[in-house]
Amino acid sequence: MGQRTPLYDLHLALGAKMVDFGGWDMPLHYGSQVEEHHQVRRDCGVFDVSHMTVIDVSGAQAKAWLQHLLANDVERLHSSGRALYSTMLNEHGGIVDDMIVYRLDDGYRLVVNASTRDQDLAWMQAHLAGFDVQLNERAEMAMLAIQGPHARHKISELVTQSRGNLIQSLKPFEGQPDGDWFIARTGYTGEDGLEIILPANQAPGFFNDLVGAGISPIGLGARDTLRVEAGMNLYGQDIHQDVSPLASNMAWSIAWEPASRQFIGRDALEAERAGGVKHKLVGLVLEERGVLRAHQVVRIANVGEGEITSGSFSPTLSKSIALARVPMATADRAEVEIRGKWYPVRVVKPTFVRHGKTLI
Amino acid sequence: MSDIPADLRFAESHEWARLEADGTVTVGISDHAQEALGDVVFVELTEVGTVFAAGGQSGVVESVKAASDIYSPVAGEVIAINEELSANPELLNSDPYGAWIFKLKPSNAGDLDKLLDAAGYKAAIGE
Numbered sequence: 001m002g003q004r005t006p007l008y009d010l011h012l013a014l015g016a017k018m019v020d021f022g023g024w025d026m027p028l029h030y031g032s033q034v035e036e037h038h039q040v041r042r043d044c045g046v047f048d049v050s051h052m053t054v055i056d057v058s059g060a061q062a063k064a065w066l067q068h069l070l071a072n073d074v075e076r077l078h079s080s081g082r083a084l085y086s087t088m089l090n091e092h093g094g095i096v097d098d099m100i101v102y103r104l105d106d107g108y109r110l111v112v113n114a115s116t117r118d119q120d121l122a123w124m125q126a127h128l129a130g131f132d133v134q135l136n137e138r139a140e141m142a143m144l145a146i147q148g149p150h151a152r153h154k155i156s157e158l159v160t161q162s163r164g165n166l167i168q169s170l171k172p173f174e175g176q177p178d179g180d181w182f183i184a185r186t187g188y189t190g191e192d193g194l195e196i197i198l199p200a201n202q203a204p205g206f207f208n209d210l211v212g213a214g215i216s217p218i219g220l221g222a223r224d225t226l227r228v229e230a231g232m233n234l235y236g237q238d239i240h241q242d243v244s245p246l247a248s249n250m251a252w253s254i255a256w257e258p259a260s261r262q263f264i265g266r267d268a269l270e271a272e273r274a275g276g277v278k279h280k281l282v283g284l285v286l287e288e289r290g291v292l293r294a295h296q297v298v299r300i301a302n303v304g305e306g307e308i309t310s311g312s313f314s315p316t317l318s319k320s321i322a323l324a325r326v327p328m329a330t331a332d333r334a335e336v337e338i339r340g341k342w343y344p345v346r347v348v349k350p351t352f353v354r355h356g357k358t359l360i
Numbered sequence: 361m362s363d364i365p366a367d368l369r370f371a372e373s374h375e376w377a378r379l380e381a382d383g384t385v386t387v388g389i390s391d392h393a394q395e396a397l398g399d400v401v402f403v404e405l406t407e408v409g410t411v412f413a414a415g416g417q418s419g420v421v422e423s424v425k426a427a428s429d430i431y432s433p434v435a436g437e438v439i440a441i442n443e444e445l446s447a448n449p450e451l452l453n454s455d456p457y458g459a460w461i462f463k464l465k466p467s468n469a470g471d472l473d474k475l476l477d478a479a480g481y482k483a484a485i486g487e
Binding site: 017028029032033034221225289290291293312313315320339 | 424
């Protein structure tokens with residue numbers, strides 16, 4: 001038996017097909033993954049993401065420590081309520097994990113992946129020496145993502161007036177506490193929406209209220225197809241400890257300036273950049289019928305080979321798409337091997353759909 | 361509990377087979393199989409005229425989740441394929457016993473007796 005979120009019984013009652021995800025028993029879908037995907041793109045839906053790990057960072061040197069730990073620079077968070085995306089690197093420039101960092105009034109809140117919880121905490125503890133910093137894992141909290149073009153409007157009418165006002169006033173990539181809730185305008189679908197961190201004992205009631213108000217529960221299956229369409233990387237699949245952000249379409253998340261900021265992995269990234277980055281992450285579109293899958297081989301004429309890191313059927317595009325790591329000098333056409341046959345694919349920027357619109 | 365029609369025979373690999381009045385055999389995948397696969401988005405059909413041994417790999421069903429091989433439940437020659445599945449693969453989800461995949465002229469009609477009956481299949485899938 002895997003770990004269970006506070007919503008486990010509710011998922012079963014809603015008819016979820018449960019699967020193991022990083023040691024957690026999570027809902028894959030509640031009937032149709034494709035319908036759930038469309039629901040989020042067209043309206044809104046609610047995801048249980050309580051398996052994710054929330055870590056609060058406090059202490060006099062919280063900022064200095066995060067500036068040492070992360071490739072992005074929390075100095076960019078000019079005021080409390082702002083958020084940024086960052087990777088945490090090892091000395092070789094490989095990605096230990098990716099996360100969202102929220103600036104709080106008295107410190108920072110990190111939301112890291114579920115499957116990497118143990119290694120992240122061990123890594124963070126190992127790099128605490130010399131810093132006046134306290135880490136507080138908030139395992140008593142649950143987390144819901146409510147995503148889709150109508151998410152903020154619908155949710156603001158189902159919560160207290162104070163929370164409703166906060167939801168209406170949040171700009172993208174902002175998050176603020178309200179009582180014992182923390183409400184952020186962030187997500188992993190390419191749509192507008194919210195992520196709400198709230199005490200575990202309040203989560204089933206709130207989730208139930210949302211479903212009762214007609215907001216569909218959405219499983220991890222649709223979460224995956226939504227994030228692939230949005231061109232967002234999944235840790236353990238598209239990114240891992242042996243690849244750097246430079247080879248992962250994530251160079252934008254590295255804060256090079258100020259040059260004096262010595263974050264872990266900086267030297268390796270600078271060497272990689274100076275020597276010429278060898279690989280990059282691109283999008284692939286299969287024009288023929290079939291489905292691209294992770295680990296299929298990509299062949300680019302006169303350039304070399306690469307590999308699909310995430311592949312799926314795209315419900316929005318009604319064709320198969322993938323993220324693939326290929327040689328830097330890639331072309332705009334390639335071929336993918338599916339069951340011994342080579343299929344032509346288009347090579348595109350790895351953002352297929354954003355805010356309901358097709359970008360390829 | 362999945363739907364298991366009493367008039368069909370089943371392979372342990374989750375195909376169903378129906379002996380028609382004209383001696384041909386119609387093949388599809390079970391309700392249990394489509395349920396396990398999730399949303400079907402692509403069916404790679406075999407070709408008319410292909411001859412399969414019993415258990416021969418005779419196509420692929422791709423769902424959002426995974427690719428799954430289809431096996432011919434009995435030996436025989438393919439005499440028809442359901443082209444409708446090319447445009448509407450989701451029929452395998454919505455109507456698994458109506459949405460057949462291919463029809464065979466069996467090498468030996470008696471082979472159907474080697475397949476599971478409804479009760480046997482029900483037991484095989486633990487229902």
